[in-house]
Amino acid sequence: MARIDASTINEVLKAQLEAFEAEVDVREVGTVMQVGDGIARVEGLRGAMAGELLEFIGKGGNVVYGMALNLEENEVGAVLMGETEAVGENDTVRTTGRVVEVPSGRAMLGRIVDPLGQPIDGRGPIQAEGIRPVEFRAPGVVERKPVHEPLQTGIMAIDAMIPIGRGQRELIIGDRQTGKTAVAVDTIINQKGKDVICIYVAVGQKASTVAGVVETLEQHGAMDYTIVVAANASDPAPLQFLAPMSGAAIGEHFMYTGEDGQPATKDNPGRHVLCIYDDLSKQAVAYRQMSLTLRRPPGREAYPGDVFYLHSRLLERAVKMSDENGAGSLTALPVIETQAGDVSAYIPTNVISITDGQIFLQSDLFFQGVRPAINVGISVSRVGGNAQIKAMKQVAGSLRLDLAQYRELAAFAQFGSDLDKSTQSTLNRGARLVELLKQGRYVPMTVEDQVIAIFAGTKGFLDGLAVEDVLAFRDQFLEFVNSAYPEIGKTIASEKVISDETEAALSKALTEFSESFAAGRE
């Protein structure tokens, strides 16, 4: 160990104090008039900004931070973050001249932080690269370009029929226990080696649930490129309200700057970010609590009038930047929990209308064994189609159609006795396709594997199989193709299209494997 002498200490102290200038501190001060329920009404502070960070000097010099929200003629309504008990009436409040900010940078990868960017995983302080405001105006029209690159989730049903592009906002919606978080976590795991920085924002969840997600991500090596922002159920409402915004702010740092930390430009590309807000219904509840205690008038379901704007300005920050601005992207996957499948409640309808599509998860499908329990009939993606590779479009176009026809007939055929031949073949095909799209947790599939599997389904190679053999066929066939004909997968991955030759090679491989599979079953 190096010896510590006086001169080293001197140098460190000098460096630390370099930024410190002795100057007269001119700040506005106010007095706490009333405090309770995590909010404080402050007299004075006429010059406070909306969203400004306020310093409450509590008893014994304890400093508690708050955020100014209600600016009135003679008073300011502020929410307290942190120890609310330390603040009392007649305490001094000072403005800081800063809005609420959060640090960001590569050092945060693999860490769990609170909505103010402070680590809560007990692994020491974080050396940040930059600081960003929590509330930030979303880029305008000229700074953007249309979504065109895919963000592969690794889940076949999503990548084939509800494709998500980088910079898109796709809602994951469903009742409790339908696998919403599972879809999000699988998507994070699939970003390994794809240069996408993932941010998982946990709002109002049990600390044990968050710990479980982190452990899963660690097991699959996904924490190396993931930041977890957690405001647990026991945290004050203002922190739960802030969490999605600070997650977006942490992500924006990567999107707006290049690898060298300088602003992203044409020659200094911005990074790609995936932000998961799990879940926004809890954020809305936290915001409702804050608004009601601040005495803002309640509206529908007692939510304040600006709860729509809260979510729209958050999700508008998802963006695909133009080439001049570094072509970085921020993809948002908000999660909404519905009660008993009621999507016409206030918050679900709001967020459905804001996002570029939604993935519906249904509990009856879940219990039928269709997992992921995605209802592909009412799930849509409004922009992601442009982001799909051509090969996927070639095979998945008829998949959607086949499944739609199947659903229509399946309901009908439940009563039916005699069905004509074409109806029967549609039903057969549909049942096998539904089976084909089933997928376990934590087993993301590459896009070429997905294309090959769906090709087998839509071209009728599964029609002769028993329904319960479909999954085994799919997995064994993919193994077979990747070992016996590895060039097929490679061609699809590189050419991104199924040429006539590839189609012929694939059909040949399928015929060959079908025979051996059938022989093995007898």
Next chain:
Amino acid sequence: MTTSEIARTYARVLFDLASAADAVDDADSGLAAVVESVRGHIDLRNALSDAQIPAEKKREVLRDIFGEDATPEVLAVVTLAVNRGHTELLGDIAGEFGQIAEKERGIVVAQVTTAVPLDDAIRASVTGKLSAALGRPVTLREHVDESLVGGIVINVAGRVLDGSIASQLDAMRTALSVTPQGGEA
């Protein structure tokens, strides 16, 4: 009548009474003390706004607590406000009173806190500079607080100019204890 008009009426009455008795500054500090105490003690606040407690009792409570600190004018106006159910407005009344006093007398009151008592030269220079900055004559209300160590803290028009050694030491302490967070994004 809106609440601010009610508060202004009370403040006006208090100012007229206080200027007749030539005790505007005393009234100001007395009223501030009353507001601070009422705000800081939940039991007192509850007692004063409780409709079941008779007005006579409230008057006695107020007299016992503030009789020595507050001038008779302040006590009278506060008692009136409390008995009329306007306890909540005391803070507003204090604010309005300050504004009326400033307007009527054409001067601004600045609270000056120092570690040692001011001498005349410094007093003149502080008054001169503040008057120039605010564009109005300034009177100083002086306090001595040894915990400042040195320097001066001026509290005027809702702002604090903090040039005390104690706060600079505090700032230095935070600068040393906080990990550097890198540059601006």
